[in-house]
Amino acid sequence: MEVENKHIIIKHAIDGLPTESDFELRSTPLVLSVAQGSKEVRIDAYGVGKVVVSGNEEFERDDVVAGLLAWEEYTVIRPGTTLTKVDPNEFPLSYHASILGPSGLTAYAGFHDICKPKKGEKVFVSTASGSVGSLVGQYAKLSGCYVVGCAGSKAKVDLLKEKLGFDDAFNYKEEPDLKSALRRYFPEGIDIYFDNVGSAMLDAAVANMNLFGRVAVCGAISEYADAGKRAAIDMVDVIYKRITLRGFLAFDHLHLHAGFISSTSDHLRHGRMRAVEDISTGLESVPSAFAGLFRGDNVGKKLVRLPSL
Amino acid sequence: MEVENKHIIIKHAIDGLPTESDFELRSTPLVLSVAQGSKEVRIDAYGVGKVVVSGNEEFERDDVVAGLLAWEEYTVIRPGTTLTKVDPNEFPLSYHASILGPSGLTAYAGFHDICKPKKGEKVFVSTASGSVGSLVGQYAKLSGCYVVGCAGSKAKVDLLKEKLGFDDAFNYKEEPDLKSALRRYFPEGIDIYFDNVGSAMLDAAVANMNLFGRVAVCGAISEYADAGKRAAIDMVDVIYKRITLRGFLAFDHLHLHAGFISSTSDHLRHGRMRAVEDISTGLESVPSAFAGLFRGDNVGKKLVRLPSL
Incomplete structure (x- = not known):
């Protein structure tokens, strides 16, 4: 045929x-x-x-x-x-x-394997209403963390707070100064930043990180289409706060796949994730x-x- | 009295x-x-x-x-x-x-604990004739790595090659394009970068890194006195090459102190380090x-x- x-x-x-x-x-x-x-x-x-x-x-x-x-x-x-x-x-x-495909594994492996969260830690997620961010926030809540996400519209911010269980969320387009916005949302500092955007948001997150903070570098959507747009991270901060930034791709973490599928399916069955x-x-x-x-x-x-x- | x-x-x-x-x-x-x-x-x-x-x-x-x-x-x-x-x-x-004090521990802990070198890996050290860099290069050679250092004068470059056992070295002040300089010195790419300077050298090293490359962020001498001078790392590179950048301070690695003193003293006694x-x-x-x-x-x-x- x-x-x-x-x-x-x-x-x-x-x-x-x-x-x-x-x-x-x-x-x-x-x-x-x-x-x-x-x-x-x-x-x-x-x-x-x-x-x-x-x-x-x-x-x-x-x-x-x-x-x-x-x-x-x-x-x-x-x-x-x-x-x-x-x-x-x-x-x-x-x-x-x-949720059970590559976006899910990226969120699961990136959050658990790269960020190594501890209960009570403060987690910031950018593009939090996106394919990966929306899941990272949910995994973070299931791990007992405090989670704030940012997104680019009121509707997305509402979704994060009302449907996905984020502790708080904000519209980055309404924040002229990202550093002070993050200081407001994280008065005790950020322990984990799950980065999907790169550039200025990454700088602002590093500036607000706590000692031994971790950045999972998952995406750089703000940089993909503009090679001149770059993060300008304060490396002195990285040294004195002993921050780790780590780029990753989900397919290096296939050893987690079976656990990812079984636990995520279980969360879906019990309405703990959406x-x-x-x-x-x-x-x-x-x-x-x-x-x-x-x-x-x-x-x-x-x-x-x-x-x- | x-x-x-x-x-x-x-x-x-x-x-x-x-x-x-x-x-x-x-x-x-x-x-x-x-x-x-x-x-x-x-x-x-x-x-x-x-x-x-x-x-x-x-x-x-x-x-x-x-x-x-x-x-x-x-x-x-x-x-x-x-x-x-x-x-x-x-x-x-x-x-x-x-060599047996904080500079030595910084080099030892940073190289062994943060960089996790494997025999045969390619190591780049900046400010390689400095207090820490001069030791990192020697530890790297003792670990079976290929080591290139950069420094700021011919006398320093000669010291690295002739007295400290670096495989190669160059004067960064004579290199208008750091990225292509590193491509020349590392045709097979960099596995480990021990960073003491930050800014443009860090960008150039990341651009030349291999998959799963590691950057020990030890110092940022080019940034200390100029808050406007920043690295502009390509985060897309960090993701696709799964690079880890990690800031550290020696005193978080005191568990290595006894091993550091005994092995370094032994290297000194046998003329394997200077x-x-x-x-x-x-x-x-x-x-x-x-x-x-x-x-x-x-x-x-x-x-x-x-x-x-």
């Missing part, structure tokens, strides 16, 4: 903030079959998909799987690519691409979904659902 | 680089006696000194001690201050204020000794010897 496989391409190297016009929806014919003895699996979605044809005995047609797919309707999975079967019944499928998702529909919405991440359009994990799934 | 106790004072808050005129030599009468039952000890030098009168049964007259003293001829040591008796015979007394010291004489030379640290005048540990010792 041959299908038209719609996919999204990036037209050219992106300089600065991505916009919708940097992307294009294309379509290419794809034969839905695999060679005899091939280990290829073909599936039909991004993040979470359904097997349509498989040459790998571990997977069969209609299995629901999660893994690193692509921005297209059908993806050919090469041998050696990690693909996990998921139970399509217990949680919404989207959870396997958000997934925050922002779902658009149709492959053609991928460009605006992606570009919107840089504008702060999303609340929680940004996902694109294909109508076929 | 009453003596005139000469001491150095700082006349006013120092803005920018310290100069000799910020200091003054004064003299105050001091009674060399202690109250009955007092735990006070009076001694006559800075760093390493000799007990002249003691009310503490652990110390007696003429004991040679090392500890945190002051810029004066006689210092009153209050109970609770750590003071260590040293053997005046095995090594020059100055060693107890340099102390680099830059000694001025007379209390009145303290201001120029101190201000000179910021001009890079010193080679190795800057010490001031009092003629009375």
